Structure formats: C-alpha cells, structure tokens
Amino acid sequence: MVTDVDEDAEDTGSTLPRRQLGRLLRDARTAAGLSLESSARLMDWGKATLSRLENGKTEKVRARDLQALAELYVVSADDLEAWKELAAQAPVRSWLRTYSDVLTTKFNTYVQLESAASELAIFQPLVFPGLLQTHAYADAMNRSTQPRLPDEDLDRLAALRTQRQHLITRARQPTRLLVVVHENVTRTVVGGSAVMADQLRHVADMGTRENVEIRLLPYHVGFPTGRVFPPFIVLTFPKDAQGKPVEPSVVYAESFTGDTYLEKREDVQRFRRAFRAVSQAALDVGPSRIRLREIARSFENER
The missing domain is CATH 3.30.870 (Endonuclease; Chain A)
Structure with a gap:
C-alpha cells in the first residue's frame, strides 16, 4: 500500500520550479569546479544568498543574477534560457510545464x-x-x-x-x-x-x-x-x-x-x-x- 506520509513535515518553503532551478544552478557550479563559498565571493554575495538560491528558497529570482551566474559558470545560451524560464514560473505549489524545446530536450x-x-x-x-x-x-x-x-x-x-x-x-x-x-x-x-x-x-x-x-x-x-x-x-x-x-x-x-x-x-x-x-x-x-x-x-x- 502507498506510504502515508506525515505531510506536516513536508513543507520545505520552496516550490518545484525553484528547486529545479536550484538543482541546475548547483550542477552548473559543480561542473565549473567552483565551491559554494568561492562562487558567492565572486558574485559579491553572502554564502547564504547563493545557498538559498540553490535550495529553491529565493522567492524572486532576478534575470540579471542568472545572467551573471551563467557568465561565471560559462554555460550555454540554452542553459541560461532554461534557467530564465524556470525563474519566470510563479512560486506556487502547482505547476503546468508546457512542452518547450529547451526544457524537453535538455532538462x-x-x-x-x-x-x-x-x-x-x-x-x-x-x-x-x-x-x-x-x-x-x-x-x-x-x-x-x-x-x-x-x-x-x-x-x-x-x-x-x-x-x-x-x-x-x-x-x-x-x-x-x-x-x-x-x-x-x-x-x-x-x-x-x-x-x-x-x-x-x-x-x-x-x-x-x-x-x-x-x-x-x-x-x-x-x-x-x-x-x-x-x-x-x-x-x-x-x-x-x-x-x-x-x-x-x-x-x-x-x-x-x-x-x-x-x-x-x-x-x-x-x-x-x-x-x-x-x-x-x-x-x-x-x-x-x-x-x-x-x-x-x-x-x-x-x-
């Protein structure tokens, strides 16, 4: 039988689009060989700011911040477009992700x-x-x-x-x-x-x-x-x-x-x-x- 989970313990304060964006940002940072501390320092951010972003707990994500991270991690234009698409999603607990070439083929x-x-x-x-x-x-x-x-x-x-x-x-x-x-x-x-x-x-x-x-x-x-x-x-x-x-x-x-x-x-x-x-x-x-x-x-x- 399906597991009956204690739902009160499941609220992480984030939403799926934000967590998915955070996963992609973390993967890009790791691929670039950068630590959380060094990336935050190069962005002139506090470590907690980048950590919240990678854990999907930043409610409003600015396009210019994603652009700067893309330049820091040297990612492709397709990667950056996918980041922006995820950031544009409203931070609500239901998400209809329409099929797009970027997200369907790459992520x-x-x-x-x-x-x-x-x-x-x-x-x-x-x-x-x-x-x-x-x-x-x-x-x-x-x-x-x-x-x-x-x-x-x-x-x-x-x-x-x-x-x-x-x-x-x-x-x-x-x-x-x-x-x-x-x-x-x-x-x-x-x-x-x-x-x-x-x-x-x-x-x-x-x-x-x-x-x-x-x-x-x-x-x-x-x-x-x-x-x-x-x-x-x-x-x-x-x-x-x-x-x-x-x-x-x-x-x-x-x-x-x-x-x-x-x-x-x-x-x-x-x-x-x-x-x-x-x-x-x-x-x-x-x-x-x-x-x-x-x-x-x-x-x-x-x-």
Whole structure:
C-alpha cells in the first residue's frame, strides 16, 4: 500500500520550479569546479544568498543574477534560457510545464525527480509505465508517437527508458514501486502480439521483486473512485537525518500539452486516496501476476 506520509513535515518553503532551478544552478557550479563559498565571493554575495538560491528558497529570482551566474559558470545560451524560464514560473505549489524545446530536450524534470524518489505510486490506464517497459515495447511506443525521428534517436530513447529500470533493480536501496494498471493496458496492442506477450511476462516477472507491487484493475470494477482521472504518479522522497523528507511529495500527471506537477498537501493527499481506492479495487498482486501470464499466453497463441 502507498506510504502515508506525515505531510506536516513536508513543507520545505520552496516550490518545484525553484528547486529545479536550484538543482541546475548547483550542477552548473559543480561542473565549473567552483565551491559554494568561492562562487558567492565572486558574485559579491553572502554564502547564504547563493545557498538559498540553490535550495529553491529565493522567492524572486532576478534575470540579471542568472545572467551573471551563467557568465561565471560559462554555460550555454540554452542553459541560461532554461534557467530564465524556470525563474519566470510563479512560486506556487502547482505547476503546468508546457512542452518547450529547451526544457524537453535538455532538462527532464520528471526523470530527475524519479531518480531521487524512494517510492513511486503509479496509476496507468493507457500504457505500461516506462519503468516496466521492455526495449521492444518502448521502441514500438516511440515509433508510434514520434514517427519523424531517425532510427538512431528512436533506439536511444528506448534504451534510456529501459535503463531507468535500474532504480528498481539495483541491489542497494532500490526504489519502491507500486503500480496499478487498468486491464485496458493489457489489451491495447503495442508492437504486435510477440511484443505484447514478452511485455506482459516481463511485468509479471518484475512483480515478483520484494520492492515491487503490481496490481491489475479489471474492467468489471468500473470506476472505484466514482470519477474518471488521467494517469498519475505520486512521488515520495527519502528522509534526512532529522527525519524530514528531503523533498516534498509531488504528484506528476502528463497530458498532450505538457506536464502537471502538484505539491499542495490537499492535492497530494487527494491522489493518495485515489491510488488507495484503485489498489483496493484491483486484483491482489498474486492473482494479478497469474492474469498477466494468462493474457501473455493468449497473445502467444496469436503468433
């Protein structure tokens, strides 16, 4: 079951766009070989000023300060443009990040959050989640959704998607993965019968891992919450030495126009309740594995 986090301990006084900007600034400083102290001194700032900026706790970020940091760290014009775009976002606890060439190609906010999370609770009514996709399934998805990309780029995209599975297969502190997939996902053909058979078996096999729980939501249960909602992911982060989450929990939902990130406590809790509802209505993990293997056999019989 999804972790019930003490939300009172999650308010860090920052927002996701500010934290994302801070991460990029910190990465640029580190790449330039500069310490926090030396960078602050070269900017004629106090150390605390730069620290607050890198920790996402500066409410108003000035464009001229970003320009000066870009010159100090010798970053590209694209990097600076991405910084300014993040700084322009209002410091509120919901963020609709529309797709732009700069942020989409260079800075995948979700992947960075995913790599830092200790638990991912995923509801997916359309396709298998990226962390559970085989290379062949991911490749077929990419070729369908991005047909104009050259084969080399498509192969690399599929490889990157499957490489992300290291988060849940690594020996040391693997990410806890809780997934509910609608039965529709198992019937929507991606790449043909052979690809689907292998994909279904792969998901069933992944569900045998101690840190992974996969449940199948059957057609006959209807709408467990009484509402229709899109795919979503609740990301929960590990705690620091003081027992506080290193980052507030975030809800991620992807749409045709962009990514939505929700951080307000009531929003996160609402999605946690929705995930519990679909989990309770779904088949248990054992019967789900059995059903996934049965559907895989049905695809094999179509070969």
